[in-house]
Amino acid sequence: MAVQTRFCGSCGAPLQAGAPFCGRCGAPVAPTPIPIYNQYAYPQARPRAGRIGGDRTTQIAVAIGLLAILIVVTVGITAFAIRNSTGSVLPCTSNCSPKIVTPLPASATYRSSQFGFQVDYSANWTVEAQDGAHIDLGTSMGSVSVAGAKVSTPLDQVIQGVVSGLPSANWQSVALVGSIKGAHLADQNGLGALYSANLVGSNSTATKVRFAIIAAAKNGVTVIMFAVDPADTQHFVSGMPEGQLFDYMCTVFRWSS
Secondary structure, eight states: OOOOOEEOTTTOOEEOTTOSBOTTTOOBOOOOOOOHHHHTOOTTOHHHHHHHTTOHHHHHHHHHHHHHHHHHHHHHHHHHHHHOOOOOOOSSOSOOSSOOOOOOSSEEEEEOTTTOOEEEEETTSEEEEEOSSEEEEEOSSSEEEEEEEOOOOOHHHHHHHHHHTSOTTTEEEEEEEEEOTTOEETTEEOEEEEEEEEEEOTTSOEEEEEEEEEEEEETTEEEEEEEEEEOOTTTOSSSOTTHHHHHHHHHHOBOOO
16 A cells, blocks of 8 residues: 655655654654554564454553553654753662662652652753643653553553654664663562664764663553663763653652542
């Protein structure tokens, strides 16, 4: 079937198939509905594609939830790529079990009207976008997004789905660095992974980055925290200098009661 070319509503540039934002001006693009089996084609998930079948309602719920997470991530990443600074971000760097974290000097709070969770963040950070389900923040060095969704997908598949959905034109040489030990949101244990990549910005310049994803679920709500920064492996084991700030966000995160 021939693919119909779409054009940006802001600048008129041709859009890459499946792109969540315009490659020229960065304007968000309404996602085009695509079949579940194409939307979530995990790199090593041929057996999983067969297991998803059966319950059409569950398929649709999973698709909508992961698509929402992908949109949240790409909006935050676009802002970061344009800013193209140096630094790092990491939720729960390595050992996030009970430990002393440094409180933010001044904080603001995001409250999800759709899912009821709350998260504190630095008042010096910039709110790039937010609605009832998510918030995208520009930090002093990179960006972070926190998003909720009503999905029952296993957390490892949620993380893999976010990574697989990153636009390959911008995200290159993506590689798993390792798991994040003790990953959590508030008192809820979750799963976390740390990745390295080359992020191509709007000026076609590639920046070496580290990004971290933490996923946790409670009371039927799955929350994803996605953080990215230019890599600094010389001074930080994780390669993400702002790691403690995101440890703090994980610690003070509050689920809906």
